[in-house]
Amino acid sequence: MNRHLISAGDLAKDDALLILDTAEELARVSERSIKKLPTLRGRTVVNLFFEDSTRTRISFEAAAKRLSADVINFSAKGSSVSKGESLKDTALTLEAMGADAVVIRHGSSGAPHRLANWVRGSVVNAGDGTHEHPTQALLDAFSMRRRLGNLEGRKVTIVGDVLHSRVARSNVLLLATLGAEVTLVAPPTLLPVSVGTWPCEVSYDLDSVLPKSDVVMMLRVQKERMNAAYFPSEREYSRRYGLDRERFAKMPDEAIVMHPGPMNRGMEIAAEVADSARSTIVEQVANGVTIRMAVLYLLLGGEIA
Amino acid sequence: MSKPAGADSRAVLEGPDIHRALTRIAHEILERTKGADDVVLLGIPTRGATLARRLGDRIERFEGVKIPVGTIDITMYRDDLRRGPVRPLGPTELPADGIDGKVVVLVDDVLYSGRTVRAALDALNDLGRPTAVQLATLVDRGHRELPIRADYVGKNLPTAKSEKVKVYLDEIDGRDAVLLMKGGTQ
Numbered sequence: 001m002n003r004h005l006i007s008a009g010d011l012a013k014d015d016a017l018l019i020l021d022t023a024e025e026l027a028r029v030s031e032r033s034i035k036k037l038p039t040l041r042g043r044t045v046v047n048l049f050f051e052d053s054t055r056t057r058i059s060f061e062a063a064a065k066r067l068s069a070d071v072i073n074f075s076a077k078g079s080s081v082s083k084g085e086s087l088k089d090t091a092l093t094l095e096a097m098g099a100d101a102v103v104i105r106h107g108s109s110g111a112p113h114r115l116a117n118w119v120r121g122s123v124v125n126a127g128d129g130t131h132e133h134p135t136q137a138l139l140d141a142f143s144m145r146r147r148l149g150n151l152e153g154r155k156v157t158i159v160g161d162v163l164h165s166r167v168a169r170s171n172v173l174l175l176a177t178l179g180a181e182v183t184l185v186a187p188p189t190l191l192p193v194s195v196g197t198w199p200c201e202v203s204y205d206l207d208s209v210l211p212k213s214d215v216v217m218m219l220r221v222q223k224e225r226m227n228a229a230y231f232p233s234e235r236e237y238s239r240r241y242g243l244d245r246e247r248f249a250k251m252p253d254e255a256i257v258m259h260p261g262p263m264n265r266g267m268e269i270a271a272e273v274a275d276s277a278r279s280t281i282v283e284q285v286a287n288g289v290t291i292r293m294a295v296l297y298l299l300l301g302g303e304i305a
Numbered sequence: 306m307s308k309p310a311g312a313d314s315r316a317v318l319e320g321p322d323i324h325r326a327l328t329r330i331a332h333e334i335l336e337r338t339k340g341a342d343d344v345v346l347l348g349i350p351t352r353g354a355t356l357a358r359r360l361g362d363r364i365e366r367f368e369g370v371k372i373p374v375g376t377i378d379i380t381m382y383r384d385d386l387r388r389g390p391v392r393p394l395g396p397t398e399l400p401a402d403g404i405d406g407k408v409v410v411l412v413d414d415v416l417y418s419g420r421t422v423r424a425a426l427d428a429l430n431d432l433g434r435p436t437a438v439q440l441a442t443l444v445d446r447g448h449r450e451l452p453i454r455a456d457y458v459g460k461n462l463p464t465a466k467s468e469k470v471k472v473y474l475d476e477i478d479g480r481d482a483v484l485l486m487k488g489g490t491q
Contacts (some may be wrong), residue, residue, distance in 0.1 A: 021394075022393070025394040025396060039386065177456055301391040303387055
């Protein structure tokens, strides 16, 4: 495996399967009464969060602590960054503190890649702009695999705001590596120009794709990133691309529903669909801790060159 | 990794020897634990897990009691993790009733420095509180680096530190044998 985890596209199939298999073993740790392993004792993991995030930061923090690493949380608010410190100077500060891994969430695409050139430790991308969020893709693949088994040939439909979604891009890249067939469904205004080069199909019609899907992943409409009118109204979006009860009924009986969270209930997903037994939304959170433990173990568990 | 046996290796135990040793250990466990009522066998992957299963089968055949058999992976508890590339994890599968209040017999293929057993004891500590922990090993090759000893030994095998002991088991390797390989360069 690489020293860093920047993009889901950097993972070869063997790497991806190793992470998923490692997570499978580590999942049992969450079920026991002492949810702690001594493996990363003495290692330091810095959570460097320039963007608001609750679940991802908490998830990485829980993962690092369950492996006995020391965790330093650094959020841009109230830090020297608000006084104008650059990413590079922040990186050098962390370097001086002896960070073995830096988990970075940043509003600009490519920030983790830059950071990787400045620090000696491993860099884990926890979401950069509209680019990538590889651990989310890994936990999604892990959640799918636990419900459905092997992903080879499985049909995964990703619906919604692909344009602003780092989750969609990472998922497309990882799922293609794992042999699943991905279809993106979105209004044309919410698809990036480059989507033609992605290893997936594209459709504008959710109703025709649903009956052939093993997995339907709903994306959040990211209003905070929308600086233009991408669709006429929320109601119209919801009617054409929302997963409501009628659409849910069109899915095959064993098909599952996923959402990376946070959800807009009633907009991209109806409450009763989100709460159904075929929804993995709560599992995804638990699996997030497990998969991040696997990533941290595989990056930091051995000899560090 | 497991190179085929060359000219500088010799078999110290063959299939029938391993069978007899395991049969004797199974009887010893029954004797020492007075019928193996509360015994749980935990094998250390990979080959210890296979040996634990064989011991469990034997005990069931001899006394008609089915004793719980599981596996305990010690990778995350090793003291040499930082001395090499990251290691893949093995399975930890505890019996449904857990290990609290049980007599746990750890099973491994080769007892050497004792560090694996030390790691297994730490792992057990996080999994429950057995009333006692015992250790069974197919081969004890000496050179302990920690105050650890086995309760049940298949064969005591005097070795030099430069030598290597390799256990082959039918379920994994297609044959039963224990080989002693002359040490070359480290």
